[in-house]
Amino acid sequence: MTFILLIVVIITLVIVFDRLRAIDRRIDLLRDYVLGKAKKEDLEQRIQSPQTSRFDVSIKNEPLPSRFDVSIKKEPIVTEKIESVAEVPKTKKVSKAERRKEPDLIQRLFGGMATEEWESVVGGSWLNKIGALVLIIGVALFLGYSFRYFGPLGRIVIGLVISLVLLGIGILTESKKRYAIFARGLLGAGWAGLYITTYAMHAMDASRIIYDPLIASVMLFVVAVGMILHSFIYRSEIVSGLAFFIGFITLAITPVTGFSSIALLMLAFSLLAVAYKLSWNKMAVFGLVATYAIYAFKTSGLEMPRELSFVQFLFQHSILIIYWVLFEAFDLIAIKKRSSRLDLSMTIFPLNACGFLGVSFLQWSTGSNLIISHLLFMTAAAYLVSTIIRFRLMPPSASSKKDDIVTRLVGGGYEGAVTLAAALLVPFIYIRFSGLNINIALMLEAQFLFLLGLYFRLPYLRYLSLALFIIPLGKLLVYDINQPGEIILSGLNLKYWTPLAFLSAAVFYLNRLILNSIRGLKTVLAERGYSYSAAIVIAVVLGFELHSHLLALGLLLYAITLFENGIKTNLEEFRIQAYCVAVLALFTLVFINVFDLSVSNFASRLSLGLTAALAYLSFFRFYKFAPSNISKDESVYLRDISSGLGTILLAILCWYLLPVPLIAIGWGVLALLVLELGFFVNLPALRIQGNIMAALSFGRLFLANFTGIGETFGISHRVITVLPLALLFGYFSKKYRTVAEKLDFELYLNRIYLWAPAILFFFLIRFEFGRVLAVVGWSLLVLVFVLLGTRRNNIDLRWQGYILALIVFLRSWVTNFNMPESLSGMFGRVVTGSIVIAIFYACQFILPRYKDELEKYGRMMFSVLATVLLTVLIFYEVQGGWLTVAWGIEAVALLSVGFPTREKSLRLSGLFLLMLCIIKLFVFDLSGLETIHRILSFIVLGLLLLGVSLIYTRFSKQIKSYLVED
Amino acid sequence: MFSRFAFLVLLIILLAAGAVVYLGNIEQDVSLDSVSEVWSDVLRDVDQFGFKLTRVSAEREMELGKKLAKKVSFWFENNPSKEAYVSRVSQKLLPNLNRKDIKYEFHVIKSSRLNAFALPGGQVFVMSGMLDFVSSEAELAAILGHEMAHVDLRHCVELFQYELFFEALEMEDIGMVVDLLRRSISMGYRKYQELDADSFGLVLMKKAGYDPSATVDLFTRLKAYNNETDPARAKTPVGEVARVLEEALDSYYDSHPVTTKRINRLKELIRKNKF
Incomplete structure (x- = not known):
């Protein structure tokens, strides 16, 4: 009943649509007439002629003039427009072409036939077929009605009579051209009726007259064959399609039996045979969908027995398997026949796979996991066979170079089948194996495909294997590493998955190297994923297996190994991996070795030291044996980064290992060594590092050395540490003064290094002598600066003297030489003041009479400062x-x-x-x-x-x- | 050639310096005190210019001191024996002070707190809790010497100096504003005045015949009493810098240095001067 309603609705829609178009057309014509665009004759002509209605479409698209636009009537353009309608101007041709490209609904429905034909098609062909369908339904209803009054034989006879009558009329009228279409509808209905009646002879209780299923099957087969053969005569896809459709509907509404399944099978087979013979791809696809849909529909309502044996399960699947074989065979046969790679028959392969697996899945609840795995394996094997056949039917060598993998995949190449085979093995493996064995089995499968791909030179197999490798890799990294469990291997306590991870990495690397070693082999970017995956796996293993404080070292070693491998194999990806792992190592180093709470950990220090050594070794390698197959810039960057890393790590190590007051000394030694090396090998990067270390050493003194009270042999550590470092900075100053080749940043370093000791001495004296007594030391320092500055003609030293003298004066003046820390009477105000004043006067006489704008006041400044201080001292004393x-x-x-x-x-x-x-x-x-x-x-x-x-x-x-x- | 020789010599000097330090008594303190103290020197030097121009006489200072002392007189314990004890110890310290024109007065305040303080003009106050806490006369001398040093070094009067100066000129409002500005500057160095008072107090003790190490003992016991602990060495270089900066910011406006630093400074003074 629902079906009848559906048909009625479709027909109504078609009619209504057509009526609406007609009304629309007339309204347009009337509008043109009202606006003066068309004459009365035109109007009449257009209404009469269907041709004109086609032109109306373009006219209709013209914008409507405004009601107040009177000029339109006066303009000759009106006539031109009417003329253009008759002449079909170019613009309208374009419009038609566009319409051809994008046909409207009517055109699509009637296959682009001329507009004048469609009406006759609807009237003569469609209505005929619908009529046949309605008639058949009527017959069925009549049969149902007649069931009350007739026995099974009577019902069958009625069915046969009606069917044969329809067939007979159809055959008789078909020969006349005028009724050809009408007759085909009757033929379709007749065959369908015959098929249903034959089916009912055994399948329906109410009309069963044949009890032997074999005979019934033979009869049904005969009818089907007859139907097929008869279809051949007319070669009408619609006629045959209608017949098959009715056949499928019949089976859909009948109870499920083995016979109905065989009937369905035969129906499908006959349909495919016809479709193949006459290249009716639409019908083939329809048949496939209908077959699986009806089977699923009919079996979904059944109560399935539980826990079947494998044989029972297989038997349960037998019809389904036959369907699959049938459609797969059709697809295989159709491959050669396909004229175009992009026709509807291409959907048969995926639809068959979906249909089979989908319907099969609905029945999986009846079998155990083991049985399902068998089914999966068998299906995979079947697809493997299909792969081989497809490979032979459509070898990759025969395909055009333009054909990409997707084209081949949908065009029926082996790719689809092998993908399904491989994919089906995945759940099979998951069911049959457990734990890490799953990974191994999946890897074996992937590796098999990989080797096969290499052997047959089939890139698709390699890509497929790559995709398959992702599954065990993902499982390992996401699932397995979170599972507890350890194993002891050669005395080492390892995570249980570690050996497998190493194995995976080895396989990945091996594959990558194999790919690289085959000459002329074109690889894709994704295949570099092998080595990247291996790198990730090994990094993860190191992360889990190494002591946290040794992790950075381990990662760095691995990075170096990767880099060297990259150099050796000339593969850039290994270098990239090396850099990534090295960065990871550095992060680890920072967050675990430097920021970790247990700084006293020996392993942490050892790791830092060894990492620093590695970094310097790396520096040496790039300095002395720079690889020739990487760019010079890259080599230089690596060299400088290595040395920088080494220096930073050594500085950190110094911080950890040395007592607080010695860190500055340690950093100073480092600065000396690195800077000296930088000069020796003429590498600015090293000199930069040396300077940074010197600056750190300088700054460190202010944090830990000036206010500390440590001492050795009565000498404060302040003195012991600051003086050598002041010497160091003096040395650097001299070095930069004497070196000829300097970079921009080094131009003023000799002067900066000369000021550094002055600042250090200033602080040293302040803390060694105390706030007030410091003036004595500072004034002595002034004397030294002035003496040296004068003798060496060094303006920086002299200016240091001037500035310090001013500080001494101010401090002396404000404190009045009144020292709370002046102890044991040794440094009284007079003595202290006298020293300062004497030094100032001495400086006055030491300084030459400079002519420089500022320095010419140097002597006077010392003189005035000394005199003021003397006067103040006398005032207090x-x-x-x-x-x-x-x-x-x-x-x-x-x-x-x-x-x-x-x-x-x-x-x-x-x-x-x-x-x-x-x-x-x-x-x-x-x-x-x-x-x-x-x-x-x-x-x-x-x-x-x-x-x-x-x-x-x-x-x-x-x-x-x-x-x-x- | 010279350069290479100089390099080697310098390297040896640096390594030798390291070895020598390693052999000695190593101090693990890390702070920004050196910079902070030198900065406070600058502030004090700047402040001293104003003080030199606005000095008040000893009479006015003592007058102010008495006025202020009256305000806390309700606190006085009036215990003759304790006052006599304090007076006896202080008399030994007085001869070595610089400002002879200041007449000192000593008071005992009834309080269990461990504290002592001084006001301008020689007004010195010791709380009874502190008197009970000291374990020897030398320790009391250390406390008194420290407070007398504050007076002698003008730390106390400098707190009111601008106010007094402008008061004399009948410009109290300006005096208050200037004093406010000065206080904001002096906040940066007040804790270093404490170290000065410690140092001068130590000299006074020594000259009075007391054992200066009693000061170290006293501060050590105070530290234990107040549960002050020395921070452990930072665990990372960055952590060290962060802590140093945090401490420097936190302690910038502290009126007193941490006890450990005072003890260290006193120890150094004793060592240097062979007390």
């Missing part, structure tokens, strides 16, 4: 009434020295001080001092002033000459 006298004496002393030494700054300082004394005398001393002090102050200062005055007048000529020389 000579408090009270004697201060004016003391300052007066100081002033005279300054003048006395200033004249013979021709130091203008001293003389001016003396005069300034005398002025200060005079002011103090009158402003303060006159009222503030006790009588005796006041008197003495006046007398002494007066004498001093007279004395100075006498000198200035008595030796005026000489003074003038001094002044001139100044």
Whole structure:
């Protein structure tokens, strides 16, 4: 009933669609007429002529003019448009071509026939066939009705009569051309009726007159053969299709028996035979889908027995197997016949596989895993046989070069069959094996395919094997490594999967090397996956098997091995893997060996040391024996990265191994060695590393060495460590001063290295002498800087002296040489102050009279600083009434020295001080001092002033000459 | 040729220095104290310029001290025996002070806390808890010497110096603002004033005839009492740098250095000066 409704709906839709188009066409014509685009005659002509209706489509697409666009009526374009309709202009030709490319629904339905024909086709052919179908259904209904009144024989007779009548009328009328289409419909209905009736003779209880299934089968076979043979006469796919369709429907609605299955089989076979003979691919596909669908439909409702034996299970599958064989055979036979690689018959192979496996899967619940595995294996074997046949029928050598794998795969080549065979073995292996044996079996299968691919030079097999290898690899990396269990192998306690992992890696590497070794073999990018997979597996094994602190070392060793292999085999991928593993090793090193909590771990230190050694070895290899088959840039990068890594690791190792105050020394030694090596082999990268280490060493001193209180033999570790490093920086400065070839970044390093010791000495003295007493040490340092700077004519040293002198002055001035840490009376304020002042005066005389813009004030600066400090010191030491006298004496002393030494700054300082004394005398001393002090102050200062005055007048000529020389 | 010789000599010197250090008493402390202390030197030097220009007389300082002491007088224990003990020890320390014009006054405060402090003008306060804690006269001398050193080195009066100076000029508001600015600067070096007071206190003790090592003993016991522990060596180089920076930032505004550093500094002073 549902089927009838479906047919009615389809027919109604077709009719409605056609009516709608007709109405649409008329509306367009009317619109054109109303707008003046078409004359009345045109309108009439177009309505009468179906040809015009085709042109209307393009007219209909013209944009409608606006209601207010009056000019349209006046423009001649209207006539042109009408003319263009008649002439079928080029634009419309294009439109037709486009329409040809994309046929509308009607065209698709009627196979692109002329529009005038389709109506007759619908009326004469389709309605005829639908009528036949309706008639058959009517017959069936009548039979059903007649069941109440007739016995089985009567029912059969009625069925036979109706069928034969239909057949007879069809045969009689078919010869007349006019009724040919009508007759074919009747023929189809007749054969279908005959088939159903014959089927009913045995299959239906209500009409069973034949009890022997063999006879029934023979009869059904005869009818089927008759139907097939008769179809050949008319060579109408629709007629035969209708017949087969009815046959399938019949079997679908009948109860399930062995007979119905055989009937279905024969129906399918006959259909395929016809389809093959007449190249009716659509019918073949239809037959395949119908066969499996009906079988699935009919068996789905059945209660399946549980736990069948293999034979029973096989028997249960027998019909299905025969179906599979039937369709597979059809596909194999059809391969040679295929004119085009892209026709509908190509779907038979995948549909057959899906149909068989899908329907079979529905029945798997009836068999044990073992039985299912047998079935899978047998299916795989069958597909293997199919593979061989397909290979012979459609050898890859015969295919066009343009044919890619996909074309061959869907075109019926061996590729599809072998893929299915291989794929079916996977679940088979999973069922039959357990644990790591699954991996081994899968790998064996994949390897077999790989070797087969190589032997027959079939790339597809190699790709297939590659895909298959992914399964055991994925299982290993995702599942197996998370499983507990260990084995002891040669005394080593290993994870239970480790040997297999190594085996996998070995197989992968072997395959990659085999591929590489065969000359002329074209490999694809994916086949590099072998070596990448092997690298991943080994890295994982190392990760699980090695002690965490030795992991980085292990990975680095592996990276080196990969690299060397890459060089040897000239395969870039190995080098890439080597770099990846090396980066992994570095990450491991950082996160496990450096940031791990157990830094005291011996293994960690050992790993660091060995890794550093490896890095330097690597550096040596790239420096001395750089591989010729990699680019120079790559070689240089690797060389520099290796040395850098070695240096960093050694620095870290120093940090771990050495006591806190010695780390700076360790890094200093490293800096010396690396920098010296950098100069020796003339490698800037090494020199950069050396400089970085020197900077680290310098910085480290501020963290651990200046404030520590450690000592050896009474000498503070501060002194013991800072002095050698200051020497080191001095050495570097000299080195950079003397080396001719320098890079840009090295141009100023000699000066920077000269300032580094100055800073170190500054801090050393500060912490060795204390906050206040430091001025003594610093002033001595000033003297050294000025002396060296003058003798060596080094402006940096001199400037260090100037800056330090200013610091000394400020500190001295603000602290008044008042030292809380001045102990045991040895360094009193006078002694301390005197040293500083004396040094400043000494510096004044040591410094040459520079003409430089800034340095010409150097001497004066020392002089003024010393005089101010002396004046302050006198102020603190000579408090009270004697201060004016003391300052007066100081002033005279300054003048006395200033004249013979021709130091203008001293003389001016003396005069300034005398002025200060005079002011103090009158402003303060006159009222503030006790009588005796006041008197003495006046007398002494007066004498001093007279004395100075006498000198200035008595030796005026000489003074003038001094002044001139100044 | 010279270069190679110099290289070898330098290498030997470096290695020898390392060996010598290895043989000695190794200190494991890692900190930014060196930089921090030198920076505090700079701050103090800058601060000293202002102080030199705004010095107040000893009389005004003592007047201020008395005024402040009155505010805490309700705390005084009024225990003659304890006061006599403190006075007796302090009298031995007084002769060696630099500022002779300051008249010191010593008070005992009733509190179980282990503390002592000083105010400008020679006002020194010792809490009874501290008096009970000290195990010898030398230890008390260490405490008193430290507080007297604060007064003698002007640490106490410098806290109020700008305020007093501008008060005299009847510009109290400006004084308060300037003092606020100065305090923000002095926060950076106040803990180093504690080390100065420790050092000078040690000198006072030594000159008064006490054993300076008593100071080390006292601080060691205080450290144990306060459950202060020395941090273990960092586990990684990066961790070390992170910790050093964290400590430097945390301790920048501390008023007192950690006890371990004070003990180390005192030990070094004793060693250097052969006390």
